[in-house]
Amino acid sequence: MTLVINRRPANGDNVRAITFDRQGPATEVLRLAEQAPPAAPRAGQVVVRVLSRPIHPGDLVGVEGLSGVPRQRHSFPVSPGLEGMGVIEAAGEGSDALRPGQRVAFFPVPGSWSELVTVPAEFAVPVPAGVRDETAALMLVNPLTLLILMRAVEQAVAESAGGPVVQTAAGSTIGKLVSSAAKRHGLPLINLVRSDAGARALQDRFPDHPAISTADPGWRTQVREAAGHRGVPVVLDAVGGSLTRDLTSLMADGGTLIVYGMLGSGSTALESLALTPRELTVQGVSVSRWLSRTPGQRAEDVSFAASLAETDPDLFEVAGSYDLADYAAAIAHARRPGKTGTVLLASPAP
The missing domain is CATH 3.90.180.10 (Medium-chain alcohol dehydrogenases, catalytic domain)
Known part of the structure; x- marks a missing residue:
């Protein structure tokens, strides 16, 4: 440091x-x-x-x-x-x-x-x-973002036929918060990171969630196997860019792609994703929407954030x-x- x-x-x-x-x-x-x-x-x-x-x-x-x-x-x-x-x-x-x-x-x-x-x-x-x-x-920002993301994930999962959630940038601070929350709530999760070393470290930290490196040429096959050879109902994505096409190819028809970051390079045209025939939903999520919650709801969220800082400072x-x-x-x-x-x-x- x-x-x-x-x-x-x-x-x-x-x-x-x-x-x-x-x-x-x-x-x-x-x-x-x-x-x-x-x-x-x-x-x-x-x-x-x-x-x-x-x-x-x-x-x-x-x-x-x-x-x-x-x-x-x-x-x-x-x-x-x-x-x-x-x-x-x-x-x-x-x-x-x-x-x-x-x-x-x-x-x-x-x-x-x-x-x-x-x-x-x-x-x-x-x-x-x-x-x-x-x-x-x-x-504040990261725990509040976590709450917003988990609410979006829970709603999307409730509207699907079930199955694991895939998240990108799983080695980031937000990614680890999501992994910790998924463990607490029993949410099946498949973590994607961009290096083999990162996947090993994340697997050691969260052994209940498969960690897969997108640097491996066979990472898409590994995701399908981890998902039980079923389409993934929900993807939580902080990367975007050229990775979006691969992510939607792994999704079940009617699934939801929740986007909250743009860490990746390149771009993907929406018309190339067959959103309409596959009935896919792309949902943007931002912590800026947090202010739209009522004062009472914001107080509950802040209390959660402060408690998390006390009990889990390693996050x-x-x-x-x-x-x-x-x-x-x-x-x-x-x-x-x-x-x-x-x-x-x-x-x-x-």
Whole structure:
């Protein structure tokens, strides 16, 4: 793991932030800047000094844009990121449950790649005492994504004739969370990873779920055998691209392809998948939809996330932690094939 160098802002009144004003390659458009601290929090807000924040694929999509979509320009520099953890520096009225000095995790709060952020009190989640800062930085987005995915999977499975679920990118943080949840709920799962070594490691960790490497030329046959030579009713896919055609070829007619990421290369035309004659469903799922849940439902989800961080911290793996100034190296690490865990950007505690 990369050591975090204890750096301080050059100007005591300013704070550091990674910013960009136009979309493009991250290493070209991002820069480390100093900016004025935020204003005093209003009612229902807290100001948080961010100590650690993850680099999620979606953060980089926000910086670089999507293929085929015109790139955006911003009238003023903005900071990436939606998730992080830190310490409350000031609390506005109506935030009685939150106090200065308290550790909190937060999501969704734009601009987490800054050292100070203003957080709506409803999105500031107290960090349990036994949870480490690095775990707390990952405490919300991935578990909330897990809940959204599992709800979609359970609904699709209930509407099918039964059978195992196939998931891609099974060695990722989300993939391991899904494997753990599948074990708890007795959901038959077939895990796909892109290397033989990754398949062996995942099989050792989750022996109840077959782990298959797509680097093996016979991986499709192995999936069919693991599925009992039946079509797979549900595929949970974070890869997309050229892999989509192979995945749908393994599916049962009437099956559902749940897409929540675009980690792969290449593309697959929808008209080549015979969606209509096979009655296949393609369903996109995003954690951004989480805000559409009621406050009570969101509170239950957050409680689950905090409890998972306490009871299963090993599911919140950290690949490395870098100071904000080393963001280029951190992004390169986040994109490194075969990495295990999530890369963090850290700031020194005051």
